Each structure stands twice: as structure tokens, then as C-alpha cells.
Amino acid sequence: MRIGVDLGGTKIEVVAFLENGREIVRRRVETPRGDYDATLAAIVLLVLDVERTCARRGSVGVGIPGTISPATGLVKNANSTWLIGKPLADDLPRLLERPVRFANDANCFALSEATDGAAEGADVVFGVILGTGVGGGLVIDRQVVVGTNAIAGEWGHNPLPAPRDEERPGPPCYCGRRGCIETFLSGPALTADYDGVTSADAIARLASDGDRLAEEALARYEDRLARALASVINLLDPDVIVLGGGLSNVDRLYASVPARWAPHVFSDRVVTKLVRAKHGDSSGVRGAAWLWPE
Numbered sequence: 001m002r003i004g005v006d007l008g009g010t011k012i013e014v015v016a017f018l019e020n021g022r023e024i025v026r027r028r029v030e031t032p033r034g035d036y037d038a039t040l041a042a043i044v045l046l047v048l049d050v051e052r053t054c055a056r057r058g059s060v061g062v063g064i065p066g067t068i069s070p071a072t073g074l075v076k077n078a079n080s081t082w083l084i085g086k087p088l089a090d091d092l093p094r095l096l097e098r099p100v101r102f103a104n105d106a107n108c109f110a111l112s113e114a115t116d117g118a119a120e121g122a123d124v125v126f127g128v129i130l131g132t133g134v135g136g137g138l139v140i141d142r143q144v145v146v147g148t149n150a151i152a153g154e155w156g157h158n159p160l161p162a163p164r165d166e167e168r169p170g171p172p173c174y175c176g177r178r179g180c181i182e183t184f185l186s187g188p189a190l191t192a193d194y195d196g197v198t199s200a201d202a203i204a205r206l207a208s209d210g211d212r213l214a215e216e217a218l219a220r221y222e223d224r225l226a227r228a229l230a231s232v233i234n235l236l237d238p239d240v241i242v243l244g245g246g247l248s249n250v251d252r253l254y255a256s257v258p259a260r261w262a263p264h265v266f267s268d269r270v271v272t273k274l275v276r277a278k279h280g281d282s283s284g285v286r287g288a289a290w291l292w293p294e
């Protein structure tokens, strides 16, 4: 049995899967925000509860916001800031009395989709989360590529490629830079481009109803996403790019973005597939469970 834990900023979700990937038990609680010890206790309680229910012991993988720093062993880059600097990778294995594997939530997303999702069977998979933030994860041969700095795939804080004059220097980003991909491609970035009053879904609906400003905002978004993904294709040449997060529900991206990326890719043809995530919000727990493929 595999147990996946999705430690999110608002909820903690724990799911047990059989060896064939079938989900058998699911539990979720609100994350005790701001309280590290209570967060640890909540995870342990949920895992033990799931195991009691199944009358089995499982392997445990945990998807976290941010990552475990290879340099210090402590949590870094987490937007759930009360986790930053904490020895989660020491404490949880001790409390659960077993080894525990950890991965960034975007990496879990990519692993889930590469293992039994929209990119199943593909060798090189780049997973992109387009939500309140922009994250990325790289999976090669069904293995997460973490990287020596544990930032492989984190292209959201690269500068937007081939910026137009009006895109320079770009909006300030919380990371301290300007013009990061995230500041153009997050959900809030799209809605801000249309007076900041509506959702990405609503903008897509307005555009299909012929609203000119919504159409222009969406076209700008597609052009920027195409440039940002073209640089990924040049660097990694993935078989499949999977989109997740709220923006992945905008249907037209899957045709309009590949139609726009070819001029920015250094190749005579581009056969990379752009697909929507299969498992949606469950990708975090699924990918966390798949951190134990054996």
C-alpha cells in the first residue's frame, strides 16, 4: 500500500492507494496554519488513521510547498512560510518510524501525470502549474529530477523570454526580480490584465462571446505562455507538457499555444504535445504516493 500526503497551505490530504493505483481511503483536515508542531501532529494522526482503517502499513510520500534543501536538510522556498527552516525531513520519519520521501508539489504533479495520468508512457514530461503561482516539475523515465539545488523545473522565476517593449522590465515579483514568468502567467496576472475584476474562466467565456478586451487579454496570455514554453522545449525537449492549476481549464490553450510556439523553437518541426492534467486536484497526493514506485 502507498500513502500520499499533500501538505498544502489550506488543507492536508492523505490518500491510500493499492499497488495498482486504485484509491482506497481519503482523509483531509484544515492545515494548522502558522503552527509547525500542530502540522506534524496532524500528518501523523491522518497517516495512522488511514493505516488503522486499511489494517495495513504503507510507504509514505509527502508533497510539500517548497522543497527540502539539499544543503541544510531544512524546508526552503515554501509559500507556507511557517514551514521554512524546519527539519520536516527529520521529524516526520522519526514520528512515523519509517523512511519518508518528500517532493515539491509541482514535482508531485508532474510525477502523477507521468505515471498514470495525461502523460502516461512518455519519457520526458514537463508539468506546469498555472494557478495563483506558476510552478514546474520535470520527470524523466518516471523519476522526478530534483537537481543539485533542488530547483529543477522552477521556470516560473525565469524572465519572460523575448519580451516586447511594453513587457520590459515587467512587474515586480515577490522573489525580488522583475518580469518573472510567474508575474505574467499566474491566474492573478491574467485577471489583472482584464481590469482585475474576474476569473480566468470568466475571461475565456467573455472572449468566446466576442468581448474584445477579454479576447486581447487572452491572446496576450497565450503568446506569453507560448514563448515561455518554447524556451522549455529548447532546453528539455519534452515529449509532453502537462498543464494543471486553474488556468488549465481554459480549453483553447491546448490549440492556441502550440500554434504560437513554433517561431520560438529552434527546430524545423515541433511535435511536443500540450495536454490538460488528468487527475486535477488529486495530483499532489497521487504524485506523493508514487515517490515510492517500488
Ligand SMILES: [Zn+2]
Pocket (backbone or CB within 6 Å): 156, 157, 173, 174, 175, 176, 177, 180, 182
Ligand atoms: Zn519571481
